Amino acid sequence: MITNTELEYKGNLYPNDIVDFRRDAEKLYFTTSNGVVLEISVLRDSAFRFRYATENIFEPDFSYAISESASIGYNKLEVEETVTEYLIITAKLKILVDKRTLRIQISDLEGTIINEDELGFHWEENYQFGGNTVKMSKITQNAESFYGMGDKATHSNLKGKRVNNWVTDQYAFSKDQDPLYKAIPFYIGLHNNSAYGIFFDNTFRTQFDFAHERRNVTSFWADGGEMNYYFFYGPKIAEVVNSYTDLTGTPELPPMWTLGFHQSKWSYYPENRVLEIAKKFRDLRIPCDGIYLDIDYMEGFRCFTWNKEYFPDPKKMVQDLKNDGFKTIAIIDPGIRIDKDYWVYQEAKDNDYFCKRGDGPAMRGKVWPGECNFPDFTNPEVREWWAGLYKELIAEIGIKGVWNDMNEPAVMEVPTKTFPLDVRHDYDGHPCSHRKAHNVYGTQMARATYEGVKKFSFPKRPFVITRAAYSGAQRYTSTWTGDNVATWEHLWIANVQIQRMCISGMSFVGSDIGGFAEQPSGELFARWIQLGVFHPFCRVHSSGDHGDQEPWSFDDEVTDIVRSYIELRYQLLPYLYTMFYRYTKENVPMIKPLVHFDQEDHQTHFRTDEFIFGEQILVCPVQEPNAQGRRMYIPRGTWYNYWTDEVILGGMEKWVVAGLEKIPLFVKEGAMIPKYPVQQYVGEVEVKELIMEVYYKNGVERSSVYEDGQDGYDYKKGRFSLRNYKLTGRENELIIQQYKGGSYISSYETIKLNFHGLPFTIDTIEIDHVQVPIEAVQLEGNSSIVVDKGFTNLHISGF
Numbered sequence: 001m002i003t004n005t006e007l008e009y010k011g012n013l014y015p016n017d018i019v020d021f022r023r024d025a026e027k028l029y030f031t032t033s034n035g036v037v038l039e040i041s042v043l044r045d046s047a048f049r050f051r052y053a054t055e056n057i058f059e060p061d062f063s064y065a066i067s068e069s070a071s072i073g074y075n076k077l078e079v080e081e082t083v084t085e086y087l088i089i090t091a092k093l094k095i096l097v098d099k100r101t102l103r104i105q106i107s108d109l110e111g112t113i114i115n116e117d118e119l120g121f122h123w124e125e126n127y128q129f130g131g132n133t134v135k136m137s138k139i140t141q142n143a144e145s146f147y148g149m150g151d152k153a154t155h156s157n158l159k160g161k162r163v164n165n166w167v168t169d170q171y172a173f174s175k176d177q178d179p180l181y182k183a184i185p186f187y188i189g190l191h192n193n194s195a196y197g198i199f200f201d202n203t204f205r206t207q208f209d210f211a212h213e214r215r216n217v218t219s220f221w222a223d224g225g226e227m228n229y230y231f232f233y234g235p236k237i238a239e240v241v242n243s244y245t246d247l248t249g250t251p252e253l254p255p256m257w258t259l260g261f262h263q264s265k266w267s268y269y270p271e272n273r274v275l276e277i278a279k280k281f282r283d284l285r286i287p288c289d290g291i292y293l294d295i296d297y298m299e300g301f302r303c304f305t306w307n308k309e310y311f312p313d314p315k316k317m318v319q320d321l322k323n324d325g326f327k328t329i330a331i332i333d334p335g336i337r338i339d340k341d342y343w344v345y346q347e348a349k350d351n352d353y354f355c356k357r358g359d360g361p362a363m364r365g366k367v368w369p370g371e372c373n374f375p376d377f378t379n380p381e382v383r384e385w386w387a388g389l390y391k392e393l394i395a396e397i398g399i400k401g402v403w404n405d406m407n408e409p410a411v412m413e414v415p416t417k418t419f420p421l422d423v424r425h426d427y428d429g430h431p432c433s434h435r436k437a438h439n440v441y442g443t444q445m446a447r448a449t450y451e452g453v454k455k456f457s458f459p460k461r462p463f464v465i466t467r468a469a470y471s472g473a474q475r476y477t478s479t480w481t482g483d484n485v486a487t488w489e490h491l492w493i494a495n496v497q498i499q500r501m502c503i504s505g506m507s508f509v510g511s512d513i514g515g516f517a518e519q520p521s522g523e524l525f526a527r528w529i530q531l532g533v534f535h536p537f538c539r540v541h542s543s544g545d546h547g548d549q550e551p552w553s554f555d556d557e558v559t560d561i562v563r564s565y566i567e568l569r570y571q572l573l574p575y576l577y578t579m580f581y582r583y584t585k586e587n588v589p590m591i592k593p594l595v596h597f598d599q600e601d602h603q604t605h606f607r608t609d610e611f612i613f614g615e616q617i618l619v620c621p622v623q624e625p626n627a628q629g630r631r632m633y634i635p636r637g638t639w640y641n642y643w644t645d646e647v648i649l650g651g652m653e654k655w656v657v658a659g660l661e662k663i664p665l666f667v668k669e670g671a672m673i674p675k676y677p678v679q680q681y682v683g684e685v686e687v688k689e690l691i692m693e694v695y696y697k698n699g700v701e702r703s704s705v706y707e708d709g710q711d712g713y714d715y716k717k718g719r720f721s722l723r724n725y726k727l728t729g730r731e732n733e734l735i736i737q738q739y740k741g742g743s744y745i746s747s748y749e750t751i752k753l754n755f756h757g758l759p760f761t762i763d764t765i766e767i768d769h770v771q772v773p774i775e776a777v778q779l780e781g782n783s784s785i786v787v788d789k790g791f792t793n794l795h796i797s798g799f
């Protein structure tokens with residue numbers, strides 16, 4: 001009896017010997033006798049793309065992830081041939097392509113292997129859906145560590161783990177649960193002090209095995225599509241992250257208010273309640289910029305409608321909030337209620353904008369409004385229509401930001417939590433099933449939202465936040481980590497997730513502070529705020545089922561602690577804004593895990609808790625109840641304890657005192673940290689003086705401060721101010737040089753420098769090489785002076 005076809009026994013298929021090589025400018029093509037084609041594109045001397053076709057031809061090349069402004073250009077590209085291999089040489093790397101197996105090996109110019117194929121590319125035919133399961137296996141190098149991969153709620157070092165990418169609505173997820181809301185198939189490998197990165201740009205479900213199944217093998221594979229990955233060489237993790245972020249893009253600068261504090265809940269309604277919450281912030285003098293309307297503002301959860309009983313005059317409410325400095329953000333989900341009397345539904349239906357099942361009917365699924373259809377956001381025409389829907393919300397009512405949720409897409413009451421796989425998508429003119437479009441659906445929704453919000457907010461800047469995301473989503477939107485839980489473990493998870501997201505290209509990210517599900521104790525809430533103010537996006541949000549979660553919902557001690565940390569965030573706005581500027585301009589992640597800060601120090605390879613906020617501030621949250629402090633690793637270098645100015649030498653673990661009102665916080669020596677005065681919301685007060693906290697160093701350190709109009713696009717015409725500082729300290733003197741770029745004129749005339757750790761008593765001050773009387777700089781004790789903002793050279797000395 002024959003029960004198996006020949007195909008069923010084929011199993012893994014492999015390329016065999018190379019029979020043809022062709023070069024077309026920066027693209028190199030290797031063809032094997034069994035019809036496999038490997039296309040290697042040299043993007044830069046240290047960045048390549050590898051693409052494999054199995055039947056001689058490639059599918060049309062299309063990606064949602066890649067940014068149009070990705071930089072390309074190399075200095076050298078030579079190909080040599082030997083009896084056994086092809087050798088590709090750039091100014092930084094060598095790639096060997098084995099003639100018998102098509103396996104590759106990448107090494108630096110000294111010959112140190114950075115990455116090499118084990119089995120290399122192989123595949124399995126997919127009988128159920130057609131196409132292939134495409135696979136790649138690599139040799140895990142000695143003591144190799146792995147990082148990245150987006151929102152994985154697991155140890156920052158992925159060695160020994162297997163993870164997969166299928167964006168999923170994972171309410172109250174737990175530690176190690178996978179997959180979650182994001183699909184970011186990008187990882188960093190680190191061994192022998194050098195790092196590389198791999199971005200597997202394939203939107204099907206992808207899996208990554210980091211020496212989990214076999215100790216010496218790292219592999220990744222996808223349920224369909226092409227083996228198509230980018231390789232970036234460091235040797236610094238910073239360079240790898242920079243290359244990946246450059247390839248997948250960064251956002252434009254957001255309005256500065258989005259870096260303030262945001263308060264949310266499911267849901268604040270009716271109108272009076274929203275106004276009451278806002279007033280309470282002002283009464284208690286707790287700074288806040290953003291207030292959120294969750295699904296209950298809508299009429300029967302129909303997007304782009306208002307519940308007129310709860311919100312009789314939304315425009316007036318939004319205006320009242322605005323008068324008090326609040327910006328209103330409203331939620332919009334993808335599910336459109338099936339209702340013939342609902343205009344959004346009718347328009348989409350009439351224009352054929354909804355996703356369809358394989359055999360033709362519209363995709364139906366239950367979400368908050370009940371039975372819904374879902375726009376196909378992978379269709380450009382649908383995106384344009386969707387963008388247009390925001391006109392009333394933004395241009396007329398005055399909503400300042402849009403929150404896209406449930407866009408995994410989430411479907412209720414089905415075990416898969418999402419669309420069936422046969423659902424069809426346009427995929428920008430490359431029609432496909434949900435297997436391929438699932439992971440990008442949410443990003444394309446956020447993209448359409450971004451286009452609309454941007455258009456109707458102009459000349460101001462837009463703000464969008466999404467739950468689901470695929471690589472590249474950061475070009476359009478910020479994000480949060482979804483439905484977490486009010487537990488200490490989730491505080492740990494949030495810390496790891498935000499660091500991981502930042503080195504995975506998506507820096508504008510935060511967690512639901514305090515936890516979405518369940519209710520935190522006052523202590524947990526305070527500890528979470530202490531961490532949350534150091535995340536790029538800072539919002540309290542909760543399900544509302546288990547009580548209140550406003551800063552004043554606990555006791556007075558907690559309220560005071562929360563206020564003081566939110567105030568600190570507002571003081572640090574120029575620092576945070578400068579971090580954001582560097583992210584957008586230089587692809588630098590806003591938050592850096594310690595391994596990113598100092599990869600050569602092997603102590604950092606398995607650290608999870610400590611991170612660098614921006615360039616020069618070291619943060620380590622307290623993640624346990626009843627703590628009076630904690631042990632933490634201080635990375636190499638010299639640091640100032642932010643609270644006490646105590647100077648400590650890093651490169652070791654230390655016990656750091658931190659009662660409930662303190663989070664361990666350190667500043668790198670030599671740093672110049674800019675501060676604004678406390679404001680109740682961004683723009684409340686005109687900044688009359690820029691404060692610079694100057695941390696003395698015997699040596700050189702650079703810092704910078706970026707400023708502009710805080711909203712709008714004038715900065716693109718040069719109206720920004722970039723102050724670059726070089727601090728040089730010696731035993732008896734300190735020199736600060738300032739180089740200013742851009743034509744923006746800041747509101748303040750003077751800069752107040754607060755000195756920390758000066759080892760001498762100031763007796764002489766020269767500004768731009770001219771000695772000035774001490775009275776002219778308002779010297780206070782030995783610790784602060786006030787100088788004109790235009791100085792270029794400040795020289796203080798003493799004994």
Ligand code: GLC
Pocket residue numbers: 265266294295331405406467482483541542543
């Ligand atoms: C989802 C979101 C959550 C939101 C809720 C109601 O659970 O993740 O943030 O509050 O839906 O819209």
